[in-house]
Amino acid sequence: MLVAVFGAGYAGLTLARTLERTLPADAELVVVDESTDHLVQHELHRVVRRPSLADEITVSLADALGCEVRQATVTDIDADAGEATLEPPTGSEETLSYDVGAVCLGARTAFYGLDGVREHATTLKRLADAREIRRDFLDLTDGDRAVVGGAGLSGVQVAGELAALADERGVDAEVCLLEQAAEVAPAFPDSFQRAVHNALVGAGVTVRTGTAVERADAESLSLADGETLDYDQFVWTGGITGSPALDDDRPVVRADLRLGEATFAVGDAARVVDSDGAAVPASASAAIREASVAADNVAALVEHRREGSGGFEPRLARYRFDVPGWLVSVGDDAVAKVGPTVLTGRPALALKTTVGAGYLGSVGAIREATDLVREELGIDAGDVEAAPDDIVDVSGTE
Template structure:
């Protein structure tokens, strides 16, 4: 019996660790990722200002798992009917599989945006944004533009504003969002607090600003306005992974894409057991992994049972239920717990606790300690 997990982000690594605890040694588990390390994506923006943090937010996959086989390769295609995976080096077959490949940056075919903007999906991206920002600071009247006012864009804009202060420059940081508010998919009180925190950090927030194109020096906006920039970051949306043709396939509450294949995390468009569309986030990916771990276990037990006269097991369903939301805004943070929104030191401490707790959950105790130490040193 061979279980394959494709992708070692939040969903994939959590799922793999849960399956290791569940299965006996004769069930083979393979974890595939194009990188040998797990990246704590929700802390990636901090590398823009603190490059040394890169080591704190990367965890070796071989250290993070117990007995699963880690295969470092790029997934190129998945045939869910044949249960085969084409890799950049060879192929795999599986009895039960899970697609946890995450999402890629969406550029929506906007002319020049892909060519001139830097996304934030990797450590190399974070370092490139830092290099571009520092280069911009050496110019007269430096202007930095971030396209996309979701949580990722908010965090990037906050870090750039804080970096500008540390470099003693009067650079302008502008955040563009096509909707009428930043963090548009979140509750209104959270939105207001996020905007206020951005403005307190010196970020100019332009809502109702739809990007139409970009060239080497300016971003085009709907209405024929052009916004000059010296550095341009794009966090304007996500698309599905390339092996799924850029699609995020819709899965329902049991998270099953096909008979023996699941899709979860940012790779899928999830509609939960109550018919609610689930936002793409780290916390939802981790919770979906728990549901999939249970369902994979039930299917493996059924397939190993030998009596196929029985009905297939009833699968568990996932229901979206977030305890709250957290976002960093430079040296500040905004947290929502139920209906209550908090900012300042309390929110920053909460975000640090969540980050350290996640690192501890994947066995990276040293990383968690270093992360907390860095945060305490800044407050």
């Protein structure tokens, strides 16, 4: 019996590592991803200012997993038939048939059909993007302007890194963050929004809310209010859309995460509605927790099919989104909301770094976890008090 996990981001890697421990010995597990490495996306913005962090946030899939890892791009999935179309880096297109599968392909940056934005903006999804953003910013001089479109957590973090990089270089370049909603971090609680806004302003970022981009050319943005905003660098973090393998859609799945007859969708690849009927935000924390539910349900279907239990469907676990806090970094500052309490500065930064290191440890990347803590906080990982297991870091996922 073949179990296939498509994608090795937060959801896919967590799911695969769990299945390696829980699947019966006669079940074969294969993970398919376009890369041979797992990228810790919520720390990617740090590479803009600290290129050396790239090694600390990259985990070899061969080291993290003991199952077969196949490098290929998933171009199509038939969730009911249990078939996926794969395109290897070299070689012809092939079809992979599976008995039980999970789609964990994440999401891509959305451009919403805005004329010129895709062509002229840099996104932040890969290490190459972070390096390009850094390279372009280092070319700026006094009086130049870098514009970041979208003030979700990804946009907040890259704007914070660029402002800090300007300070480090002693360059009087403006970093301008645009958001069409009335507040930054629009999907989050009011107290968190206010603290993030204050941290951005404190870092020297020009924050403009209620400002929508309509089109872009090589030198300027046309805004919805008729203004033309010149720029020397343009970064876009304006939202997400689905994988091409799912026709650029993020299909809605219910709390059991079932997408097809024997296929589940986990993480940003789908729009999840939890057991309370609430829409689940696209986030690393949600993806990791959904993976635990998906692992139970994959195992249930595998067992059902092995036993040949006729038409009686197994009872599937259901996912409920419930978190007590949020974390985001803003240059050398950070904001953490833990229950009703909002933390900033060194305590928030330490908490965020500890959560990041904890995640690395959970996927077996102990050296990378230690190096991350040392790089970010200048101390050994053993000297950091462990963060609560239920604090989440959603940065860099939208």
